[in-house]
Amino acid sequence: MYHELLLPGQAPAQVGPGPRPYLLPLASFRAQMRTVRALGFRGVSVTDALAFSGQPSVCVTFDDGYASDWVAAAEVLYELGFGATFYVTTGRIGTPGYVSRADVRALCRSGFEIGCHTATHPWLTQVPGAQLAREIAGSRAFLADVLGRQVRHFACPGGRYNARVLAAVTAAGYESCVNSDRHSNGPETSRFALGRVAVTADIRLPEFAEICQRRALWRRELVDRLRGAVKGVIETHLPVAAWAA
Numbered sequence: 001m002y003h004e005l006l007l008p009g010q011a012p013a014q015v016g017p018g019p020r021p022y023l024l025p026l027a028s029f030r031a032q033m034r035t036v037r038a039l040g041f042r043g044v045s046v047t048d049a050l051a052f053s054g055q056p057s058v059c060v061t062f063d064d065g066y067a068s069d070w071v072a073a074a075e076v077l078y079e080l081g082f083g084a085t086f087y088v089t090t091g092r093i094g095t096p097g098y099v100s101r102a103d104v105r106a107l108c109r110s111g112f113e114i115g116c117h118t119a120t121h122p123w124l125t126q127v128p129g130a131q132l133a134r135e136i137a138g139s140r141a142f143l144a145d146v147l148g149r150q151v152r153h154f155a156c157p158g159g160r161y162n163a164r165v166l167a168a169v170t171a172a173g174y175e176s177c178v179n180s181d182r183h184s185n186g187p188e189t190s191r192f193a194l195g196r197v198a199v200t201a202d203i204r205l206p207e208f209a210e211i212c213q214r215r216a217l218w219r220r221e222l223v224d225r226l227r228g229a230v231k232g233v234i235e236t237h238l239p240v241a242a243w244a245a
Ligand SMILES: [Zn+2]
Pocket: 063, 064, 117, 121, 156, 157, 158
């Protein structure tokens, strides 16, 4: 699971203070995709992954619809002959830092898969009924109109989901739903509970290679838990004024 790629000399769409773990240098992404190939895997879309062809493959996905999807990621993938699925947040299409309608169409024409990542990127577990339909079904219809073809796959913002969200995803006609639960997927995995591994900027190539081979996921889990624990301590014990600064 990727997000935005950082291009040399260009300001990213993700701004603000604090660490941005999901912002990954383009060179790192290129090195990772070459590692996928060196390991004997092929990068594939969600549709291709769900076919479980028996070919060694790593499913590559991008969330949010950053401009770097088309101007950076697509070229790296294309050169290697890899597929991928780009989950686009429809309300951000055409806004600064994000893909335009033309970009989304170009990605699709180039053979990449376009999935949906809601209209406004809320945490769906907190969204009331009518809005839930707009976020999940409405965005699918919008994207189908832009592309001129059906949109088959959905990604939950922030990886947040529950039974109510998944019922809405199913009712909207999607064929799968990915989250951010860190596990590999097999034919036995529910198509509406597909796990993913966030490839954050702190992951070095050896660890990335291990993750592609379904190893070292426990170590990532531990790092995240420790990070969460530290964050909890800071939020609990730091005075509000200091936190705001
Ligand atoms: Zn997102």
